[in-house]
Amino acid sequence: xxxxxxxxxxxxxxDEHVVPQWLTAEMPPWYDLNDSQRTILAxxxxxxISHPFGTTTVRVCARCNSGWMSDLEGQVKDFLLPMLxxxxxxxxxxxQQILATWVWKTLMMFEQATHPAQPVIPAHHYTYLYxxxxxxxxxxxxxxxxxxxxxKERREVSLAFRTTPIATEGAEPAGYIAHLRxxxxxxxxxxxxxxxxxxxxxxxxxxxxxxxxxxxxxxLTWPPKQAFPTNVWESLYTATGPFEISSxxxxxxxxxxxxx
Numbered sequence: 001x002x003x004x005x006x007x008x009x010x011x012x013x014x015d016e017h018v019v020p021q022w023l024t025a026e027m028p029p030w031y032d033l034n035d036s037q038r039t040i041l042a043x044x045x046x047x048x049i050s051h052p053f054g055t056t057t058v059r060v061c062a063r064c065n066s067g068w069m070s071d072l073e074g075q076v077k078d079f080l081l082p083m084l085x086x087x088x089x090x091x092x093x094x095x096q097q098i099l100a101t102w103v104w105k106t107l108m109m110f111e112q113a114t115h116p117a118q119p120v121i122p123a124h125h126y127t128y129l130y131x132x133x134x135x136x137x138x139x140x141x142x143x144x145x146x147x148x149x150x151x152k153e154r155r156e157v158s159l160a161f162r163t164t165p166i167a168t169e170g171a172e173p174a175g176y177i178a179h180l181r182x183x184x185x186x187x188x189x190x191x192x193x194x195x196x197x198x199x200x201x202x203x204x205x206x207x208x209x210x211x212x213x214x215x216x217x218x219x220l221t222w223p224p225k226q227a228f229p230t231n232v233w234e235s236l237y238t239a240t241g242p243f244e245i246s247s248x249x250x251x252x253x254x255x256x257x258x259x260x
Contacts, residue, residue, distance in 0.1 A: 005061035006112060006123070007130035014065040018055045018109045019159070020073050023182075026081055057113035068133060069105065076102045084183045086146055089222045096216035100142050101134045103187045107178050110161045120163035120176045125191065135214055136191070138199040139175075142214035145186035145236070148227035159183075166192070179236060186228070187213070188236055194245065201244035 003012040017024075060069065075098045079089050091099065108126060111119040128136065135142070163178040175192035188210070192200055203212040209226030 003059055005064055006059050006108070006126045007064050008061060010061040010063065012059050012061055014060050014062040015056045015058050016060050016065050016069070016109060018057060018106065018113050019182075020077075022073065022077055023081070055110075055113050057109055057116070059109075059112040059116060064130070068130075072098065072102055072105065072133075083222055084185045086184050086223050086227075091220040091222065093216040093218060096213055096220050097134050100214040100216070101129070103142065103180060103189065104129060104135050104140075107161060107163065107180055107189065110180075111163060120165050121178070121191075135189075137215050139194050140189065140191040140214060141200055141203050141212075142190075143188045143203050144211040144213050144220075144222070145188065146209060146223045146227045147181060147184050147186050148229050184227075186236075192245070199246050201246055 004010065005012045079091060079095055080099065080102070083089050104125075108119075108121055108129070111121055159182060161178070161180045163176055166175045166177060175190065178187075178189040178191075180187045180189075190200065194200060202215045203210070205211050205224070207226070209224045209228055211220065211222065211224050213220065
Protein backbone atom coordinates (compact mmCIF):
# COMPACT_ATOMS: atom_id res chain seq x y z
CA UNK A 1 0.00 0.00 0.00
CA UNK A 2 1.31 3.42 -0.95
CA UNK A 3 1.89 5.80 1.93
CA UNK A 4 1.34 9.54 2.00
CA UNK A 5 3.88 12.11 3.13
CA UNK A 6 3.30 12.65 6.84
CA UNK A 7 3.86 16.38 6.36
CA UNK A 8 2.16 17.57 3.19
CA UNK A 9 -0.03 14.61 2.20
CA UNK A 10 1.62 13.97 -1.17
CA UNK A 11 2.76 10.49 -2.16
CA UNK A 12 5.62 9.34 0.09
CA UNK A 13 8.40 8.45 -2.32
CA UNK A 14 11.66 9.51 -0.66
CA ASP A 15 14.03 7.61 1.65
CA GLU A 16 14.79 9.86 4.63
CA HIS A 17 17.74 9.21 6.96
CA VAL A 18 16.48 9.67 10.51
CA VAL A 19 19.93 10.70 11.71
CA PRO A 20 21.26 12.94 8.94
CA GLN A 21 24.20 11.66 6.95
CA TRP A 22 26.23 14.82 7.60
CA LEU A 23 26.04 14.10 11.35
CA THR A 24 27.13 10.49 11.00
CA ALA A 25 30.03 11.54 8.78
CA GLU A 26 31.31 14.03 11.38
CA MET A 27 31.44 11.60 14.31
CA PRO A 28 34.84 10.99 15.95
CA PRO A 29 36.37 7.58 15.20
CA TRP A 30 35.98 6.23 18.74
CA TYR A 31 32.20 6.06 18.35
CA ASP A 32 31.10 2.71 16.96
CA LEU A 33 28.07 3.81 14.98
CA ASN A 34 27.36 0.42 13.46
CA ASP A 35 27.16 -1.79 16.51
CA SER A 36 27.22 -0.32 20.01
CA GLN A 37 24.38 2.21 19.84
CA ARG A 38 21.36 -0.03 19.62
CA THR A 39 18.91 0.96 22.33
CA ILE A 40 15.95 3.06 21.29
CA LEU A 41 13.05 3.59 23.64
CA ALA A 42 9.69 4.13 22.03
CA UNK A 43 6.34 4.66 23.74
CA UNK A 44 7.49 3.07 26.96
CA UNK A 45 8.73 -0.14 25.34
CA UNK A 46 12.28 -1.16 24.50
CA UNK A 47 13.06 -1.26 20.80
CA UNK A 48 16.28 -2.48 19.29
CA ILE A 49 17.57 -1.00 16.05
CA SER A 50 20.69 -2.78 14.83
CA HIS A 51 22.13 0.25 13.00
CA PRO A 52 20.33 3.34 14.33
CA PHE A 53 22.63 5.78 12.56
CA GLY A 54 21.67 4.25 9.24
CA THR A 55 17.94 3.99 9.91
CA THR A 56 15.73 5.35 7.14
CA THR A 57 12.00 5.76 6.60
CA VAL A 58 9.94 6.19 3.43
CA ARG A 59 7.23 8.38 4.96
CA VAL A 60 8.01 11.69 3.28
CA CYS A 61 7.85 12.96 -0.28
CA ALA A 62 10.83 14.00 -2.38
CA ARG A 63 9.69 17.63 -2.37
CA CYS A 64 9.69 17.86 1.45
CA ASN A 65 12.87 15.82 1.82
CA SER A 66 14.91 17.83 -0.69
CA GLY A 67 13.21 21.12 0.17
CA TRP A 68 12.48 22.46 3.63
CA MET A 69 13.86 19.38 5.44
CA SER A 70 17.18 19.63 3.60
CA ASP A 71 17.28 23.39 4.25
CA LEU A 72 16.74 22.72 7.97
CA GLU A 73 19.73 20.35 8.09
CA GLY A 74 21.91 22.94 6.41
CA GLN A 75 20.84 25.61 8.88
CA VAL A 76 21.40 23.57 12.07
CA LYS A 77 24.68 21.77 11.43
CA ASP A 78 27.13 24.61 12.15
CA PHE A 79 26.04 25.04 15.77
CA LEU A 80 24.51 21.63 16.57
CA LEU A 81 27.69 19.64 16.02
CA PRO A 82 29.77 21.58 18.60
CA MET A 83 26.92 21.39 21.10
CA LEU A 84 26.79 17.59 20.85
CA UNK A 85 30.23 17.44 22.47
CA UNK A 86 29.82 20.20 25.06
CA UNK A 87 31.58 22.98 23.17
CA UNK A 88 30.60 26.59 23.78
CA UNK A 89 27.83 28.11 21.70
CA UNK A 90 25.61 31.17 22.02
CA UNK A 91 22.34 30.80 20.13
CA UNK A 92 20.24 33.67 18.85
CA UNK A 93 16.45 33.49 18.83
CA UNK A 94 16.54 32.40 15.19
CA UNK A 95 19.06 29.65 15.93
CA GLN A 96 16.98 28.44 18.87
CA GLN A 97 13.99 28.15 16.55
CA ILE A 98 16.06 26.22 14.01
CA LEU A 99 17.30 23.80 16.68
CA ALA A 100 13.86 23.28 18.23
CA THR A 101 12.38 22.63 14.79
CA TRP A 102 15.14 20.16 13.95
CA VAL A 103 14.61 18.24 17.19
CA TRP A 104 10.85 18.01 16.64
CA LYS A 105 11.33 16.85 13.04
CA THR A 106 13.92 14.25 14.09
CA LEU A 107 11.68 12.80 16.79
CA MET A 108 8.87 12.51 14.28
CA MET A 109 11.13 10.63 11.87
CA PHE A 110 12.24 8.24 14.62
CA GLU A 111 8.61 7.43 15.31
CA GLN A 112 7.89 6.87 11.64
CA ALA A 113 10.92 4.61 11.30
CA THR A 114 10.28 2.46 14.37
CA HIS A 115 6.53 2.30 14.99
CA PRO A 116 4.57 4.16 12.28
CA ALA A 117 1.34 2.28 12.98
CA GLN A 118 1.15 3.56 16.57
CA PRO A 119 2.89 6.94 16.79
CA VAL A 120 2.58 8.97 19.97
CA ILE A 121 2.99 12.30 18.19
CA PRO A 122 -0.40 13.00 16.54
CA ALA A 123 -0.77 13.57 12.81
CA HIS A 124 -1.86 17.19 13.14
CA HIS A 125 1.52 18.04 14.72
CA TYR A 126 3.21 16.96 11.48
CA THR A 127 0.82 19.22 9.60
CA TYR A 128 1.58 22.09 11.95
CA LEU A 129 5.33 21.69 11.45
CA TYR A 130 4.87 21.67 7.68
CA UNK A 131 2.72 24.81 7.75
CA UNK A 132 4.69 26.87 10.28
CA UNK A 133 8.22 25.38 10.18
CA UNK A 134 8.50 25.50 13.95
CA UNK A 135 6.85 24.12 17.12
CA UNK A 136 3.88 25.88 18.67
CA UNK A 137 4.82 28.81 20.91
CA UNK A 138 1.99 28.19 23.36
CA UNK A 139 1.49 24.42 23.39
CA UNK A 140 5.07 23.14 23.30
CA UNK A 141 8.17 23.64 25.43
CA UNK A 142 11.68 22.22 25.16
CA UNK A 143 14.72 22.00 27.40
CA UNK A 144 18.34 20.98 26.87
CA UNK A 145 20.56 18.83 29.06
CA UNK A 146 24.30 18.25 28.93
CA UNK A 147 24.82 14.52 29.51
CA UNK A 148 28.11 13.68 31.22
CA UNK A 149 30.50 11.23 29.52
CA UNK A 150 30.95 7.84 31.22
CA UNK A 151 33.48 7.67 34.03
CA LYS A 152 34.92 4.18 33.58
CA GLU A 153 34.47 3.33 29.93
CA ARG A 154 34.76 5.16 26.64
CA ARG A 155 32.02 3.42 24.72
CA GLU A 156 28.50 4.45 25.59
CA VAL A 157 24.96 4.62 24.34
CA SER A 158 25.08 7.74 22.23
CA LEU A 159 21.62 7.67 20.68
CA ALA A 160 18.29 7.06 22.39
CA PHE A 161 14.78 8.39 22.11
CA ARG A 162 11.46 7.94 23.84
CA THR A 163 7.98 9.37 23.34
CA THR A 164 5.48 8.87 26.14
CA PRO A 165 1.79 9.83 26.01
CA ILE A 166 0.43 11.99 28.81
CA ALA A 167 -3.02 10.67 29.67
CA THR A 168 -5.86 13.01 30.57
CA GLU A 169 -6.49 13.05 34.31
CA GLY A 170 -9.39 15.19 35.46
CA ALA A 171 -8.91 18.68 34.07
CA GLU A 172 -5.33 18.04 32.94
CA PRO A 173 -4.88 18.15 29.14
CA ALA A 174 -3.52 15.19 27.21
CA GLY A 175 -0.32 15.36 25.20
CA TYR A 176 3.11 13.75 25.19
CA ILE A 177 6.59 14.12 26.59
CA ALA A 178 9.57 13.11 24.46
CA HIS A 179 13.29 12.70 25.00
CA LEU A 180 16.08 12.55 22.47
CA ARG A 181 19.74 11.99 23.26
CA UNK A 182 22.57 12.44 20.81
CA UNK A 183 25.98 11.92 22.38
CA UNK A 184 26.36 14.51 25.18
CA UNK A 185 23.28 16.56 24.31
CA UNK A 186 19.80 15.64 25.53
CA UNK A 187 16.45 17.21 24.63
CA UNK A 188 13.19 17.11 26.59
CA UNK A 189 10.00 18.11 24.75
CA UNK A 190 6.55 18.58 26.26
CA UNK A 191 3.50 19.20 24.07
CA UNK A 192 -0.05 19.48 25.40
CA UNK A 193 -3.41 19.68 23.63
CA UNK A 194 -4.53 22.97 25.13
CA UNK A 195 -7.79 24.75 24.40
CA UNK A 196 -7.68 28.16 22.77
CA UNK A 197 -6.69 30.93 25.14
CA UNK A 198 -4.43 28.74 27.30
CA UNK A 199 -0.64 28.60 27.25
CA UNK A 200 1.92 26.12 28.52
CA UNK A 201 4.21 28.18 30.73
CA UNK A 202 7.69 28.52 29.21
CA UNK A 203 10.45 26.64 31.05
CA UNK A 204 13.20 28.30 33.05
CA UNK A 205 16.81 27.29 33.50
CA UNK A 206 17.39 25.58 36.83
CA UNK A 207 20.33 24.70 39.05
CA UNK A 208 20.24 21.04 38.01
CA UNK A 209 21.46 21.96 34.52
CA UNK A 210 18.21 22.03 32.52
CA UNK A 211 18.43 24.82 29.93
CA UNK A 212 15.30 26.31 28.36
CA UNK A 213 15.27 26.11 24.55
CA UNK A 214 11.65 26.70 23.48
CA UNK A 215 9.93 29.14 23.37
CA UNK A 216 13.07 31.07 22.40
CA UNK A 217 14.64 33.95 24.30
CA UNK A 218 17.16 36.59 23.34
CA UNK A 219 20.24 34.40 23.87
CA LEU A 220 20.87 30.80 24.88
CA THR A 221 24.31 30.11 26.33
CA TRP A 222 25.70 26.60 26.12
CA PRO A 223 26.88 24.51 27.89
CA PRO A 224 25.59 24.74 31.46
CA LYS A 225 28.05 24.17 34.30
CA GLN A 226 26.12 21.16 35.56
CA ALA A 227 26.12 17.94 33.53
CA PHE A 228 23.65 15.10 34.07
CA PRO A 229 25.06 11.61 34.69
CA THR A 230 23.44 9.11 32.34
CA ASN A 231 21.26 7.62 35.10
CA VAL A 232 19.95 11.06 36.08
CA TRP A 233 19.18 11.88 32.44
CA GLU A 234 17.22 8.64 32.16
CA SER A 235 15.22 9.54 35.27
CA LEU A 236 13.71 12.42 33.28
CA TYR A 237 11.83 9.81 31.22
CA THR A 238 9.30 9.48 34.04
CA ALA A 239 8.85 13.23 34.59
CA THR A 240 5.37 13.73 33.14
CA GLY A 241 4.13 16.77 35.02
CA PRO A 242 2.38 18.58 36.47
CA PHE A 243 2.90 21.47 34.05
CA GLU A 244 2.01 25.09 34.61
CA ILE A 245 -0.76 26.32 32.32
CA SER A 246 -2.00 29.87 32.14
CA SER A 247 -4.54 31.91 30.24
CA UNK A 248 -2.78 33.85 27.55
CA UNK A 249 -2.92 35.21 24.02
CA UNK A 250 -2.95 32.85 21.08
CA UNK A 251 0.19 32.80 18.97
CA UNK A 252 -0.40 35.21 16.10
CA UNK A 253 -0.08 32.64 13.32
CA UNK A 254 -2.34 30.18 15.12
CA UNK A 255 -5.41 32.44 15.02
CA UNK A 256 -8.23 30.60 13.34
CA UNK A 257 -6.17 27.41 13.05
CA UNK A 258 -7.42 24.19 14.65
CA UNK A 259 -3.89 23.01 15.30
CA UNK A 260 -1.69 22.66 18.41
